[in-house]
Structures are given as structure tokens and as C-alpha cells.
Amino acid sequence: MVRDVRHGQALVRVVTLTNCRNLTLLSLSQNPLNGMLPVSVGNLSASLRKFYADRCKIKGRIPYEVGNLSNLIDFDLNEENLVGSIPTSIGNLRILQGLFLSDNKLTGTIRYNLCKLQRLGVIELINNLLSGSLPNCLGNITFIREIYLGSNKFSSNIPTGLGNLKDLLDLDLSSNNMVGSLPPEIGNLKALVRLDLSMNGFSNEIPREIGGLQNLEYLSLRHNMLHGAIPDSMSTIVGLEFLDLSHNNISGIIPKSLEKLQNLKYFNVSVNKLRGKIAPQQADSVSTITRERISFYELLQVTDELSESNLIGSGSFGTVYKGILRSGVVIAVKVFSLQLDAGFKSFDTECEVLWNLRHRNLAKVITSCSNLDSKSLVLEYMPNGSLEKYLYSHNYFLDIMQRLSIMIDVACALEYLHHGCSLPVSHCYLKPSNVLLDEDMVSHLSDFGISKLLGEDESDLYTKTLATLGYIAPEYGLDGLVSTKCDIYSYRIMLLETFTRRKPNDLEGDVNLKQWVNYSLPEAVMYVVDANLLTSTGNRLRKELDVLASIMKVAFDCCAESPARRTNMKDVVGMLQMTKIQLLECGSCSSK
Template sequence: MAFVLARIRYRRGKSAPQQAESLSTVTRERISYYELLQTTDDLSESNLIGFGSFGSVYKVVLRSGTAIAVKVFNPQLDAAFKSFDTECKVLSSLRHRNLVKVITSCSNLDFKALVLDYMPNGSLELYLYSHNYFLDIKQRLGIMIDVACALEYLHHGCSLPVIHCDVKPSNILLDEDMVAHLSDFGISKLLGEDQGDLYTKTLATFGYIAPEYGLEGLVSIKCDVYSYGVMLLETFTRRKPNEFDGDLSLKQWVSYSLPDAVMEVVDANLLTSTGNCLNKELDGVASILKVALDCCNESPTRRNNMKDVVGILQKIKIQLLAC
């Protein structure tokens, strides 16, 4: 019997060498509740790197020297623990280079946390609005293509479509190579077979919510497309969607200026070139903003799908690389 068991283990080991090699040192290392508390000084603010509606995110350096991020959910909020369950359910089956990877979870009656890959360059929001950081046109477009690829996978590459429901710059995290990763699936929704939309009472972030989502609670993959369009406008204008007064919106402000007055709405810090190259960049930005406005159409059926968005933006990227 011992010989048979040894033979079976040997065969399993030979049959999946790539799987064994792909496991990171973090996944092989057990991470206990007490180690998380110890390495964060009992969740000290000195280790805090972010926070949201349902909890806080801490940087943790394990005994091996590996840096990870730990998202700790607020035990005082029932919605927070529900959010934890949702993220575990959704992310357990997702695999894509532009999604934040969940390494493991840590859970007991009073404590729930997700252990995530650490993103050393913070969020897109940080780079857009901090005076210490800057992204040029090509970098911003690359990040938005990354996010579009993530959404294309969620909407069209999964066995059941996933609606993120909260696409915004603070949920776009950047790794050491400035590759973007979509994060925070706490209010995401899974569509069932032959289900195009569903109703929910959960509200996302003001300014990024599609009209049918905010007014009727009706969500579909087209809601993510709308939010993405708003974020695409924000990324190239450096104007937040909730900073406009009265009935004016970011979408309207940009649409009034296209196609002839792109320079009046684009982030002035982006326009550093001269001559023919400047004209190419302005044409490129105008095309990007046109894609964004199509994504933000009031009618869900008239919005782009993310497959088309990825293709269009990649073509624009090739044109801009010629500058």
C-alpha cells in the first residue's frame, strides 16, 4: 500500500509540474489570524494604506519578506461581512492579469479579511490627483486598456458574466510595472444563465452610476460600461464627475467641446508636444473621449461593449506610439 501511494503521488507530481511551479511562496505559506495582527501591530494606522465603505487595507510584510495587502472588513457592519462573502464567491473562480489576485482569506466569527497581492504604486486616483505623480498620454491609455481588458473578461470571458458595479479610479490599482488591476468586488453581481440584468438595492459611487442603476436599481454589464466611460473621461480631463454644479455633468461638459475644442477639456499637463506630434496627440485624445462618450450613452443598448472598446483603444495606442 505504501508503494502504491508513493507511486500515485509521483505520477501526480509529474503530471502537473507547471501548476506546482506557478504557486507563489505566499500561497504555500500559511497566514494565521495572529500573524496578521502581529505584522500590522494590531491593525495600527502606521500600516494602513487604504480604506473604503466596508473596511480598511493594510500592508503586511511576512516572515519571508514578502509584502502583501490585507483587506480587513469592519465587524460592526453587516453589509461588510456580506461584502466579504461576495468577494470570496466571485474572486474564487476569476483568473486574469488585470484583476487583483486574492491569495487567501482569513475568517472567524469576529474577523474577516482577504489577503491580496500588494500593489506598490497605489491607485489611479492617486496618480491623477497627487502633485507628486504624473502619467503621460500613453501611460493613461495603457492603464485604461488594462481596465477594459479586465471588464471584457468579466463580461464575456467567464462562464457566468460578472458585473463589477463600482468601477472608479480608486479601485484601479497599479503594480510595480504600472500594469493596472481592477479591485474591490464587494458589491459585484453574478448573472445567471440566460439572465441579462437584475435588480439590486445596493448603490455604487455617485457620479459613476448608470442612470438605470441609480433610478431603478437595474444592473447589467452595460452599467460597468457606463462607469468605465465616466472614468475614461476623468482620466484624460482630470476632472471628477461630481465636481460640476447644477445640471451640468462631466459627460455634457466634454460633449459640448468635441470635436473642435479638445484643448479646452483635456488635462493641460498632457499637452507637452509641439507641431505635428501635438496634432496627433489631440486627435488621439479626441478619439478616446469619443469612445468614452459612447460608453456613457443614456440608453444601455446604445453603449459600446468592452470587446469593441479594447479594439478601438488599442488602435489609438498604435497611432500615438508613432509620435
């Protein structure tokens, strides 16, 4: 094991290890090596079985000479700055079991030489620039259990040969440019537990053979061009916990047979062409109000003359009160301050945005009231208040899963605003007090009073309206430049705040929240996260710290000073959902 090696000379020292003929494991992980992997790496011991150098800031190309390490079973260069193609000599590593090259800048294609790795169990190439077709011969690697090829530029159909992988557990092809139909051979993957084909260009119908995936727990087909009906066969996947078919062209009715999915925890079919009634017994109360007009006099009645006892909160442009209609439905009434010109503009903006948007994670407008003397919005009431209340009140507590679920909800709302609307929308006012929680702790993004509708090309806008200090992107605060990238920066601050329980401006001296967390990562994640989250011990604690480190990494992917380098919300949603799966797996971890 090699530790505490220093910067540029570290990789040179690897050369001196070529005389260690009995070396079987070499781990350089999480050291700031800041150099190129030397050609002499191929001269290391023929006995070398495991090579770990992830997160070492290694740059340049992978030397062709790594193919000389013929007894290698694990090769890990995740999270580096590697460029160029995967060398063909990798195919010489005939007993390789784990190939980990995620989070680099690798280009080129997956060549047929990879298919020679008949012992390969895991291949991780997530978040690179790989392109072209996937070779059909991948289906010949029958030992393989996990394939992670998400967030690249692959542009082929799914090779039918993958249907040969009877023992495959996890297949991730998300966030690529893949096209064509989902092959019926997909139903042959009987052992599959997780299937993510989201963010591609797949078309035609969902094959009925998908019902053969009896062990499947996670299925995401969101953001494709699938059409036709939801196949009834899906109801036979009885272990399914997560199902996302949103943002497609799926039509027909939601099959009643899906009621059989007793383990389902997440179900999203939004932004499709589905029709029919889902729960007719609930088609009263709030939904009937949306068709009615309501006077300000009636709003005064239901809020007891805007009584202070009904006050929920207040902001720059208005005040929010709780009200109860004659039907017994509880509502929130937002009364705008008309003493300020900005109050008029805020009302108009919020009406324009919220009336035209529909998403489960956005605050829902029931109706509005507007006359010369007053302007008000009637909104769905959120009984659990705001994320801010849960973070900073001593009477409430959110565990890791609850915080992660809330932030995934917020990310889904932003993904919809940025990518799912006819024109992109920048919220511009992200902070915990604007994340409201319903009775099921599902979060709803609120307060669109300063949001901006952008052009079809997501053109930047300039504004003099300022958001809350601490959450503002540099280009917004300095120049008034607004784009969806501003939301991404603000989301990052809020993600850090949610898991550290530190407000962005509450640190001493000139250090901000981003700097404070950055100084402590990745080694000291346990010292920056909210101490109340760390109650586990042993193996489970280590797993939870890994999850928290993954969350912090997502936050920093969103925080680049340059807007062009910030991760988009589609990718953020995908990364956090993968982290949630990682956290769910922690539930079965032993504490020993």
C-alpha cells in the same frame, strides 16, 4: 473648401457647386449638415479629385450617381448615419485610392465591383453592418496597402487571394463572424506590419507560415477557437511588439524560442490550455502562501497590530493595511467591518468572485481568514497605489501613453468579467481608487464587494446596493437595475476623468462631466483634456490631439442613456488598442 455651412440647407448648396467646372477638392468635414447626400452630387465637376464629408451627420443612402465622379481619388464619408448598401457604381471610380465609409450603418455585402478599383490603396469600412463573404478578387487589388473591415458581420473564410497582396501593411478583420482555418497563404504578406483577426470564429491550428511575416509588429488572434500548439516559427518575427493569443484553445507549452522576441512589449496567452513552467525561479513567496491558511493573529503580527502607519486605505465595508510576512513578501490585508451586515455580505461576495477568477488585470487573492470575530482577505500588494493617487497628487504624473495603457488594462479586465467567465460578472464599483497599479504600472481592478454574478443569459438583476455617485449608470441609480452595461457606463465616466483630470461631480452648476466634455467636442478637445498632457508642438501636437479625440469618442460610445446602445467591452478594447497604435506612431512624428 466649404466651411461654416448650416444644417439642412448645407447639402442643397452642394448643388450650386455643379457649375464650378474646375473644382478639384470639396471638403465639408465636421459640419452639422443633418441631411441626405443629394443625387446631384454626381453632377459635380469631372475634375473633382477629393471629396471629404466625414462627421457631418449625413443620413440616408449613398447616391448611385457618385459613380459619375470618374476622377475621384479620395472619397470620405466616415462617421455618418448612412444606411443601405455600397452602390455598385463605386466600381466606376477606376482611379480611386482611398475609400472611407467607417462608422455608419451600411448593410449588404462587398460586391465584386469593388475589385475593379485597381488603384485603391486604403479601404476603411470599420463598424458597419456589412455581411456575407469577402470576394477572393480583393487579392487582385495589388496597390492596396491598408484594409480595415473590423466590427462588421462578415461570415466567410479568409479568401486565399489575399495572399497575393505582397505590399499590404495593415489587415484588420476583427470583430466579425469569420470562420475556418487561417490560410497558409497568410505567410505571403511579407510587408505586413499589423494583423488583427481577433473576435471571430477561426479554428484549427495557427499556420507555421505565419513566421514568414518578418515585418510584423502587431498580431492579435484573441477570442477565436484556435487550437494546437504555438508554432516555433513565431520566434522568427523578430520585430513583434504586440502578441495576443488569449481566449482560444491553444495547448502544449509556450515555446522557449519566443525568448528571441526582444522587442516584445505585450504578450497575452491567457484563457488557453497551455502548460509547463515559465519562470520556476519565481515559484516561491506569494505562490506558496496561496496553499497555506493564515490566522488572524498572524495577520495582526505582520501588520503591527493593524497599525495606522500601515494603513493603505479604507472604504464602506473595510480597511486595508500593508503587511510583511516572515519570508519578506509584502501583502495587503483587507479587514472587513463586521458592525455592518453589509460587511459580511461584501466579504462573501469578494471571496466568491475573486477565488474563481484569474486575469492579469484583476486583484489577486492570496488567501483569506474567517472566524466569528473577523473576516479578512490577503491580497497581492500594489506598490504604486491607485490611479486616483496618480491623477490628483501633485507628486505624480501620467503621460498620454501611461493613462491609455492603464485604461486598456481596465477594459481588458471588464472584457474578461463580461465575456470570459462561465457566468458574466458586473463589477458595479468602478472608480479610479479601485484601479491599483503594480511595480510595472500594470493596473489591477479591485474591490468586488458589491459585484454581481449574472445569469447565463446576462439577465438583469435588481439591487438596493448603491455604488459611488457620479459613476452610476442611470438605470442603476434610479431603479437599482444591474447588468454589465452599468459597468460600461461607469467605465466611460472613468475614461473621461482619466484624460480630463476632472472628477465627475466637481463641475459648477448642474453640468456633469459628460455634458461638459460633450459641449466642447470635437473642435475644442484641447480645452477639456488635462493641460499637463499637451506639451508637444506642431505636427506632433496635432497627432496627439487626434488620439485624444479618438479616446473621447470611445468614451461617448459607452455613454448612451439606453443600455442597449452602449458599446460592449470587446469593442472598447479593440478601439483603444487601435488608438494605442496610433499613439505609438506619434512617437516618430516631427514636432515641426
